[in-house]
Amino acid sequence: MLTLCVVLFLLLPAPSLGNNCSEHCKACGGPERNQCLQCLPGFMLHDNVCVDIDECGTELAKCPANTYCINTHSSYECRSCDRACVGCMGSGPARCKKCAPGYRSTDLKCLDIDECSEQVLACADINALCLNTEGSFQCHCAPGFTRKGTVCVRNQTPVGEERGLFDDLQDDEVEVLKQMFFGVILCALATLAAKGDMMFTSMFIGAVAAMVGYWLSDKSDRLLDSFLKGR
Numbered sequence: 268m269l270t271l272c273v274v275l276f277l278l279l280p281a282p283s284l285g286n287n288c289s290e291h292c293k294a295c296g297g298p299e300r301n302q303c304l305q306c307l308p309g310f311m312l313h314d315n316v317c318v319d320i321d322e323c324g325t326e327l328a329k330c331p332a333n334t335y336c337i338n339t340h341s342s343y344e345c346r347s348c349d350r351a352c353v354g355c356m357g358s359g360p361a362r363c364k365k366c367a368p369g370y371r372s373t374d375l376k377c378l379d380i381d382e383c384s385e386q387v388l389a390c391a392d393i394n395a396l397c398l399n400t401e402g403s404f405q406c407h408c409a410p411g412f413t414r415k416g417t418v419c420v421r422n423q424t425p426v427g428e429e430r431g432l433f434d435d436l437q438d439d440e441v442e443v444l445k446q447m448f449f450g451v452i453l454c455a456l457a458t459l460a461a462k463g464d465m466m467f468t469s470m471f472i473g474a475v476a477a478m479v480g481y482w483l484s485d486k487s488d489r490l491l492d493s494f495l496k497g498r
Contacts (some may be wrong), residue, residue, distance in 0.1 A: 291317035291341075309341030335362070350402060351377035367403035394419035 272340035288295035296315075306317035322328040322343040323336035330336050330345035335355050337344045338366075348355035350362035351370040366377035382389045382404040383397035390397045390406035398405045408419035 289317075291319075307341070349377070351379070367402060392417075392419050394421075 287298060289298060290302065291307050291310045292303035292305070292418040293307050294303070296302045301315045303312060303315050303317045304380050307314050309320055310317040311320050311359045319338075319341060320327065321338045323338045327334045328345075329344050333354060334351070335357055337350060338347055344461045346358065349358065349360045349363065351360040351367055352365070353367050354364035356362045356364065360377045361375055363372075363377045368382055369382075370377040371380050372378075372484055379399075379401055381399045383399045386397075389404055392406065392408075393411050394412045395406040396409050398407055408414050411422055412419040413422055414420075
């Protein structure tokens with residue numbers, strides 16, 4: 268009996284290896300897909316057919332924190348969760364397990380919080396402007412201010428910067444310049460009025476009246492001020 272079994276075993280075809288097998292088979296009894304005896308890594312034998320193993324649905328996948336598993340042909344990949352998530356079940360802000368700081372669950376999605384519009388004083392410095400960013404916000408100094416340490420200070424005029432033409436004029440000098448200006452205007456109007464033009468004559472008379480009124484008003488203010496100080 269033992270001799271008969273050995274003879275039958277020797278008559279059976281030996282399992283094929285390598286190129287003679289169908290795709291994904293490592294060892295087979297023939298070239299057909301359902302004749303696999305052993306599968307390549309990443310596949311398992313089911314009814315003599317090698318099928319892909321879904322590592323993501325088993326404990327075979329070892330993905331680090333804040334990533335999710337994607338099954339691939341004969342293997343798997345670990346991809347990063349959306350920045351709005353702390354842990355996820357897939358891509359995008361709608362697959363988060365929990366929202367990251369700076370995000371809020373809205374309509375089943377983790378969406379950015381606009382701190383600049385929700386917080387009255389998002390920036391503690393009153394001279395800083397709030398700029399919302401993805402998941403957070405930033406405080407930038409307002410125009411005319413520069414950051415110094417933790418606060419924004421007003422920009423100083425550089426030493427030696429050229430001053431304007433009239434920056435150093437005193438009040439009395441400004442008054443003289445105003446009188447000279449009005450004098451030039453009156454001379455021009457007087458010249459035009461001398462030609463007999465009624466419009467310029469009227470303008471000349473009006474300008475003279477305005478100058479006299481201004482002079483009398485200024486004199487009366489000075490007299491009244493001197494009188495009060497004298498008392």
